[in-house]
Amino acid sequence: MKMKNVAIILTCHNRKNKTLECLSHLFNSKIPSTLAIQVFLVDDGSTDGTGKAVKEYHPEVQVVQGDGNLYWNRGMYLAWSEALKKGKFDFFIWLNDDTYLFENSIEILYDTYRSHNPLTIVCGSICSENGMVSTYGGFRNGKLLSPNGETQDCDYFNGNCVLIPFEVYNKIGSLDQIFHHALGDFDYGLRAVQSGTRLVITPHFIGMCEKHDSFPKWCSPNEKMLKRFKLLHQSSCDTNPFQFFIFDQRHNGTISAIFHFFTIHLRAFIPSIYNKRKSI
Numbered sequence: 212m213k214m215k216n217v218a219i220i221l222t223c224h225n226r227k228n229k230t231l232e233c234l235s236h237l238f239n240s241k242i243p244s245t246l247a248i249q250v251f252l253v254d255d256g257s258t259d260g261t262g263k264a265v266k267e268y269h270p271e272v273q274v275v276q277g278d279g280n281l282y283w284n285r286g287m288y289l290a291w292s293e294a295l296k297k298g299k300f301d302f303f304i305w306l307n308d309d310t311y312l313f314e315n316s317i318e319i320l321y322d323t324y325r326s327h328n329p330l331t332i333v334c335g336s337i338c339s340e341n342g343m344v345s346t347y348g349g350f351r352n353g354k355l356l357s358p359n360g361e362t363q364d365c366d367y368f369n370g371n372c373v374l375i376p377f378e379v380y381n382k383i384g385s386l387d388q389i390f391h392h393a394l395g396d397f398d399y400g401l402r403a404v405q406s407g408t409r410l411v412i413t414p415h416f417i418g419m420c421e422k423h424d425s426f427p428k429w430c431s432p433n434e435k436m437l438k439r440f441k442l443l444h445q446s447s448c449d450t451n452p453f454q455f456f457i458f459d460q461r462h463n464g465t466i467s468a469i470f471h472f473f474t475i476h477l478r479a480f481i482p483s484i485y486n487k488r489k490s491i
Contacts, residue, residue, distance in 0.1 A: 212245050215301040218294035222253040222286025223308040224279070227261040230308040234269050236418070240312050243321055251294045252308075253277045253286040273297075282447050284395030287370070288386045303380060305373040305396075309420055310337060310347075312372065316417035320374045323362060323413050331409045332379055332400070334365060335372035335417040346422040347371040349400075349412035358415050365410045370396030371420055379408050391446035394458045401462050430482045439479045450475055 219237065223230045234250070242248055250272045254262035256279020265272050275293045277286055287305060294300060304320070306312075316335065323333045336358040337347040345357040349365025356363050373396070383406050386395045400410055427450070428434050429443035442448060452475045460468035478484060 214247050215245055216299070217246050217248045217302045217304060218291075218297075218300040219248055219250045219304045219306055220252075220287060220290035220294055221250070221306050221308050222255055222277070222281065222283060222290055223257065223261055224255040224277075224282075224286075225257045225259045225261065226308060227257070227259045227264050230261050231264060231268060233306070233308045233311060234265065234272065236311040236313075237306065238269065240314050240316050242317055246302075246317070246321065248317075249273065249294070249297065249300075251275065251290045251297075253281065253290045253293075255279055255281045255286045280446070282392035283370075284386055284390045284392055285388055287395070288388050291385050299377070301377050303375045303377075305370045305375070307371040307420065310371045310418050311420070312418040313416070316372070319413050319415055319417050320372070323411065324374055324376065326362070327409060327411065329376055329378045330382070330407060331376070331411060332368075332403055333374040334368035334400075334410060334412045335374075336413045336415065337369070337371050337418050337420045338416040339421055340419050342416065342419070344422075345416075346420055349410060356412055358413060360414050362411045362414055365400075365412055366404065367397045367400035368410060368412070370399075372418055379403060379406075382406050382408070389457055390454050391451070393449040393451075394454060398458055398461070430478045432482045436480065439482065440476075443475070443479045452476060 252265060252272050253275045255277035262274050265274055275289060281289060320333050320335060324331060334349040339346050345355055347369040349356050349368040351365050356365055383402050386399055429439050452472050456468045456472045459471050
């Protein structure tokens with residue numbers, strides 16, 4: 212059987228221990244004999260020695276230097292671009308550096324893909340460290356799906372661990388650089404669906420990552436108003452209003468985008484009206 216080439220792409224910033232543990236789990240996982248993997252990691256201006264440590268402990272990883280201003284989406288875009296320069300890959304796997312894969316994770320991703328047509332993206336289902344709660348993965352009707360032993364379709368997904376075949380990349384391209392940190396993974400999944408690509412989640416959990424549910428400071432009454440607006444307009448803010456406007460207009464229409472642009476600023480101005488963040 213012909214070997215399939217897989218590029219595994221990550222980005223990181225000042226999380227040396229997490230990044231090293233993530234890579235250790237990856238390299239300790241079982242890789243199907245028909246797959247040959249290469250790992251591309253963007254070290255986005257880390258000052259804690261992450262890049263140096265990766266080169267020392269995992270010299271097989273190709274480390275790409277960032278300037279510290281890429282954040283998640285643009286860091287992943289750069290890692291993907293570097294992989295494409297190295298030749299043709301049959302698959303790309305996104306992997307967050309705080310996600311720790313189980314031993315059979317790559318097998319599950321690949322086996323799930325093989326049971327579907329070539330225009331299928333497989334999103335890995337991720338759980339909490341106690342294995343009891345679904346923390347990241349695919350969403351349907353705005354709700355995070357939990358694996359049930361069978362393949363389930365989803366509408367969009369978190370980018371913690373996602374398998375994307377070359378056929379899909381060839382059709383819709385890479386992540387959109389217009390997004391700095393957040394929204395790029397949601398946008399990619401929604402664009403994929405619009406192109407006729409099917410999105411599915413793995414039937415079982417394939418890794419661990421605790422949920423990051425801290426209350427956003429840009430709408431915290433404990434912060435001064437000017438500080439709230441400054442935080443809101445940072446490129447790394449999950450709800451940066453200009454980036455969210457582009458996302459919202461693209462997928463929900465101009466009226467929705469204008470409405471949310473206004474309400475986001477209203478929530479920063481009067482944080483007491485903010486209840487909780489909701490999925491798209």
